Amino acid sequence: LAPAACLNFNCMLILLPVCRNLLSFLRGSIQCCSRTAARQLDRNITFHKLVAYMIAFHTAVHIIAHLFNFERFMDAQLEANTSSLTHVLSVIGNKENESFLNPIRSNGTTIVMFTTVAGLTGVVITLALILIITSSMEVIRRSYFEVFWFTHHLFIVFFIGLVLHGIGRIVRGQTFANLKLHKPLTCHSRYEEWGRITECPEPEFAGNPPMTWKWVVGPMVLYLCERIVRFYRSQQKVVITKVVMHPSKTLELQMKKKGFKMEVGQYIFMQCPSISQLEWHPFTLTSAPEEGHFSVHIRIVGDWTQALYSACGGDKTEGQEAWELPRMAVDGPFGTASEDVFRYEVVMLVGAGIGVTPFASILKSVWYKHVQQNTNVFTKKIYFYWLCPETEAFEWFADLLQSLERQMTEKNMSDFLSYNIYLTRWKDTEAAHFRVHHEAENDPITGLKQKTLYGKPNWDSEFNTIATSHPGCKVGVFLCGPPLLAKALEKQCLTQSQAGAEFIFNKENF
Template sequence: MSNRTVSILRLIFLVVFLGWLVIWIMMPTKTYKNGWMPNLQSKLNSTYFGEQGVNLLLFSFPVMLIAALSCVYLHLQKKSIRSPSSTSTTTTGVKTNRLAFWRRPVVVKAPLGIVTAIELAFGLMFVSLLVWSLANYLYVSFGQLHMHMPGEKVWEAKFRSVSLRLGYIGNICWALLFFPVTRGSSILPLFGLTSESSIKYHIWLGHLSMILFAAHTVGFVIYWAMTNQMVLLLQWSKTYVSNVAGEIAIVLAMAMWITSIPRVRRKMFELFFYTHHLYALYIFFYVLHVGASYFCMLLPGIFLFIVDRYLRFLQSYQRARLVLARVLPCGTVELNFAKTQGLDYNPTSILFINVPSISKLQWHPFTVTSNPNMEPHNLSVVIKSEGGWSQKLYKQLSSNVNQIQASVEGPYGPVSSHFLRHEALVMFSGGSGITSLISIIREIIFQTTKPDSHLPRVRLICAFKNTDDLSMLQLLLPIYSTPFDFSLIDLQIEAYVTRETEQPPALAWKPIQTVSFKTDSLDSPISRVLGPNNWLWLGAIVTSSFVLFLVTLGLTTHFYIYPIDHNTGEIYHYSFTCLWYMFLVCSCIFLVSSVILLWCKRQQNALEGKPIQNVEVPTHDIELEGLPHHPETLIAQKTQVQYGTRPDLKKILLEAEGSDIGVLVCGPRKMRHDVAKICSSGLADNLHFESISFDW
C-alpha cells in the first residue's frame, strides 16, 4: 500500500470523524437548534425522507462512509503486510516509541481496572461532552420553558426538563454502545483495537447509559406522581413517544444490567449469558420509545452490529471439522480443527466455540494457539476445565469419544502483530492465561524459519497451582507443523508451582493423550465467511445494504407514509414509522449479506475444486521425555521449576536488561494489576506494558 494512498485515506477518516464529532458537540446548542437545523431542514426535507433526512445525513452517513472506506484500507494494509518488501516493522516501531507514554497505564484500580493515558484522555473528553450537552440542553430548555398542564409550577416543569434531558444524554452513550461488541468491525482496527480488547468500553458505556436511563425513568415517574398524571404510565401515543415501550425497555435493560454486575456474572454466568440475549427485545422497544428521529442518530452502531451478527450466524450455521484433541492430565484439552489454507490470523486471536451436545445456545471464546504459517491446514485452541461447560467437554474427550459436533465463529483478532518490534519480551501468565502467550511463542518459532528476522529474547514466567499444570508447557509446540529449529529461540521459561512445597518424586512431565475423530460429510474446514478478500466483501455488504436501505426507505416514505400524513388528513402512527425503519434495516442487511455470501461460496468452491483433506495424526501418547533432540526435551531443558513460591514481579521487571522491553501479562486480575502498577510506577523507562485479558 503506497504512502500516498495511506495518507489520503487517513485524512478522509480524520476529517469525516471530526465533522461527525462537531455535530454531536453542536447539537444541544441554540446555534444548532435555531440556525443550522431549520436551514438544513428547508433544503433536505423532502417527500422521500421527511424530517429524518437531516439526521441520516449528519449522523448516519459519516460513520457508514468511514466503515466502508476502512474496509478498503484494511484490505490494502493486509496486502502490504504480506508483501516481502514491506518495511512496516521499522515504521511501526518508530511510531510506537512516540506513543509509548500514551500507552502506559496511569490508573490501575477497580472498578475501571487498567486504564492507559490515551484511554483516560478520551474518557475525560467523552465525559466532558456529556456534561457540555446536558448543560446546553438545560440552558436552552429553561429559557423556553413550557408548562405541560394548567397550574403546573415552574420547578415542576424544570424537574420534567431535567428528567427528559438525562435520557438525551443516555442516547449519546447508546450511539457508541455497539461498536465495541462488533467482532468483525472495520472501524476498531483504525484505532488499534479489537473487539476483545474494547469490551471494557462496552461495559463502561453500558453502566453509564443505564445510570442515565434509570434516572430518566425515575424522574418521569416522580413527575407524573407529583402532577397526578400516573395514567401516562399506560400511554402508547400515536403522535409521540410510547411510554409503555420505554417502560418495557427499561425493565429488560435492568435485567441485563443487574446480571452483568461482576459478582453476579462470575457466580451465575449462565444467568448472565442468557439474560444478555434480551438485547434484541431491548433494542426493539427502545427504538419504539425514542422514535425514528433518534434511531437515525444512533443507526450506524446498530446497523454495523446487525451486519456482523448476521454474518456470525451464517458462519456458525455450518459445523466445523474437528480433527483431533490432545487431553492433558491437568484437566486441559487442545482442540484441533481443520481449516482452509487461505485462512490467516494473528497471535492472540479469539475463536468462539459451540458444542451442541453440551449446550445448544452457549458460545465460549478461546485463544487460538496455532500459527497459520506453521500449520496451514490446522487451527487449535486450548481449553482449561474451570467451569461447568468446559468440565463437561473434558469428560467427553476423556471417555474416548470418536466424534464431537462443534460450530465456530471467527477467528477474530488484531490485524497485525506488533510484539516483534521489542528488543526483548517478558511474559507473565497465571493458570490458563498461558494459552494466549502460546500463540505468540509459536509466531516467534515461525520467524526462525525466515532469513534475517528480528527475534526478541523471551522470558516466560508461568504460575501454576499444581504440578500437573506443568503439562500445559508442552503445548508450546504444535502437534504437527513445518520443520523448525527450536534451539534458535532465545527462550527462558520459569515455572512456579504455588500450592505444592516440593517437587514430587517423579518429574511432572506426564504424557498427553491424543484422540482422533471420525470425519463427517456434514463437517467443513474453518474458513472466513466471506473468503480470503473478506474486508472487500464486508465493505460491499456495508455499502450495498445501507444504500438499499436508503432507497427502500425513500420509496416507502414517498409512496406510502407521506400520502397518509399529507393527503388523508390523518397522522401516520409514530410507532409504525419506527417499525418500518427497523424492518427495512434488517431485511436489507439479510438480503444483501445472503446474496454476497452465496456469491463468495461459489467463487471459493470454484477455486478450491475439492475440499481440504484431513491431516491424519497417529493416536499415540506424546511424551515430553524421549531422545535428546526431541523438541519436547528442549522445553524441559529450557524450564526451571520452583515450588511453594510466587514470582517476584517487581524484581523480575526491574532487573530486565534492554532498552525496549515488551511486558505482556495474561492471568488473574491481581497479577495484571500488579504488573501494570510496576510498569506505570516510573521506576523503569524501558518497560512497555500490554495487558491481554479476556475476563469479561
C-alpha cells in the first residue's frame, strides 16, 4: 500500500507543472512579492521530470510487491499444512455467500493478471508509462520531437487506467463492523476456534474502496481547463505580416493577433493545422513589447520546422503571396525567468546558438526604452555573451546589435551594453579571411566595432571582472543554452557570490 500511496501523491503533482496558463498566472501574481518564489515556478519542467522519476520508481516497487503477493497468495491456497493461519485465511470464501480475503482464487497468475480489473489496467498503464518515459529521453526529444509529443499524450490512457485500477477492489481487509466483534489482536492465535466462540466470530472481509480518483480529480480538472483555454486561443485569428528567410536555415515570422500582450523573454506555443492538428511547438518571442507585432525565429532542424519552412515559401526562389501563407494558431505568451531582467541593476545575458532568441527581445526593448527616453529603467549595465558555432547565424542578429551600438554611441551610453561574441567553430578558409581583415575598424563577421572572439569564454575571468566592477550589487545571470553550460554558470554564481557581488542564476526552461 505504501508505494500506491506515493504513486497517488506523485500522480496528483505530475500535471500541475505543465498547466502553463496556471503557472503564468501564478508567476504574475507572486513576482511582485517574491522573486525567489517566481524563480521556482520557472523550474516547472525540472519538477515535472523529478515527479516522473518518482512515479517510475514507485511503479517498479508496486509491481514487484504485487508479484511477491501473488506468489504468497497462491502458496497459501496450496499449502499442505491446512491448520496454518495463512491457509485458514485463504480458504475463507470457499463456501457460498462467504466473504474472502485472498483475491487469488485460481492457480494461474497469468489468468489473474489479464482477467481482473487491477491486472489488466496495471499492464496498460505500465506499458503507457514505459513508452512515455523512453520517448522523453533527450536524444529523442531533440531529434524526433513528434515522437516525444505524440507518445506523451498516452498520459490520457495512463490516467484513465489509474482511476479504474482500484475499482476491482482486489486489495481487501476486514470490515469495520466486524473489527468490533472479531478483534485481530485477540483472535489471531485462536483461529481454530473462529465461529465457535462468541469473542471470535468468523471474520468478514471486503475490498478497499478506490482512492486514486480522490487524489487526481483536482489536477485533472485543472488540466482540462488548461486544454480548453488552449483550444480557445488556437481558434483566434493570427495574421502573418512578414516572413524573412535568414541564412543557416533560420525562419523569422512576424505576426499579429488581437489582444496579444507580451513581456520581454516570453515564449509561445505554435501550431500549423495544415502540417499537424495535434502538434504544438514552443518558440521564444524575439520581438519587443514596444513593437506593433510579435515575432519568432525558427531554426529548421526537424520534420515540423522543415514543413513550416516549405509552407512559408522557403524552398521557392520567388516571394510568397500573403494568401498562400499557412494559417497559424498561437497559445501564450508564457512567462520565463527573462521577464525579471529589468529588476536587476547589473545583468549578464548568455546565449548559445539559437538560444540567443530571448535576449533579442530584451535588447530590442532596451533600444526602444532609450529611444523613448524612458528614465524608469532600473538596469544600469548589461553584459551580453553569445556563443555561436557558425558565422551564418550572426546575420539576423547583427543588425540589431549594430542599431544598439549606434544608438548607445549617439546617447553617450556606450558603457551601458558590453557585448562579447564568441565563434566556437570555424573553417580554415574563414580563419584566413579573419586574419586578413583583423585590422579593419569593424569586425568582418558582425560589422560591429567590438571584434568577434574565438573559442570559449574564460568564465572565471569574466565573473571576477564583473564582481570587481560592481561590488555589493545583485547581478542577474540569464542563460538560454545547453545543460553543461548551465552547470558551469550556476557553479560560477555560487563561488563568485562570495567575492563581492551577488550573482543570481536564471535559466530558460520550456
